[in-house]
Amino acid sequence: MRLRTADSIVLSADYYAGVSGGPSYLLGHGFTGSSRTPNVVRIAERLRELGGSVLVLNFRGHGASQGMSTIGVDEVADVEAGVGWLRAERPDVPVVTVGFSMGASIMIRYAGLGANPEAVVAVSGxxxxxxxxxxxxxxxxxGVETRLGRLVLHRAFRTRVGGGWDVLPASPVELAASISAPLLVVHGDADPYFGVEHARMLAAAAARSELWIEPGLGHAENAMTDQLLERIHGWVRRTVGTSATMNP
Incomplete structure (x- = not known):
């Protein structure tokens, strides 16, 4: 699929159509990932098997999408394009944004900047x-801050990095307090990238949050198990159901 953002970036995405009435999931991968990364494909397929319809973005600068990665700054426009497509495609069901690592920070920033998904799931963010x-x-x-590092990211991971970390946008924890939707924060106590204090500060800042610290869980997409995906889907069904009143 192709989506166009408000700032005219053309994104590639993959859509997994599920059963009628199940929730719509918008999946956001981590840095250097893509919609075709095997573990992202596995997650999307499992959520479809559980009853959801899943749209998996390639964030700008990743995969076959145009543009340059800003490591979470301008990518909120990518999420807006994906949510808009899902609302048009499936207007009567909740839209749940699910992000992993960088994708988790983007989903939190998107919702905290005034957007209106029915629920947000942030994993390893x-x-x-x-x-x-x-x-x-x-x-x-x-990799992000040096010329050599960016060349390696481009050649080895097909990740094109532009600006983003040369400015200081509002951080996820600063914006979490502005999220009106239910927020599920999932983090492993064996995450090699971010300690559990990151998850705790996000959950503490948000008004409607639930925090899962998972024993032995590593980082993001690579650490996800079918059992954890089933629990997340169960949380979504309990939280927003399939007949929830949609946000305006």
Whole structure:
């Protein structure tokens, strides 16, 4: 599929049509991921099997999408394009945004900036910017902030990095308090990128949050199990159902 954002970036996306009446999921991958990453495909297929319809974005600068990655700043326009498509395609069911790592920060920023998904799920997301306390994040900063690192990201991961971290936008934890929708924060206590304090600060800031600290869970898409996906889908069904009143 192709979607066009408000700032005229053409995004590629994959759609998994589910059963009539099930929730609509908008999935956002982590940095250097894509809609065709095997674990992202597995997650989308499992959510469809559970009864959801799933639209998986390639964020700008990733996969076959146009543009340059801003590491979570301008990507809120990508989410807006995806949510708009789902609302037009399936106007009578809730839209739930689900993000992993960078995708989690984008989904939180999108909802916190005044958007209206029926629910938000943030998995392995950062609460604050510029985390350098772990080896994986120090390597990520080298990739994003140096010419050599950006060349490696482009050649090895098809990830094109533009601006984004040269400015300081409002962080996820700053915007979490403005989210009106229910927020589920999922984080592993074995996450090598972000410690559990990130998840705790996000959940503490949001008005309607639930926090799951998962023993032994690693990071983002690669750590997701079918059992955890089933629990997340169950939370969505309990929280928004299939006959929930849609946000205007």
């Amino acid at each position: 950062p609460g604050r910017w510029y985390e350098r306390g772990t080896d994986p994040m120090r390597r990520l900063h080298f």
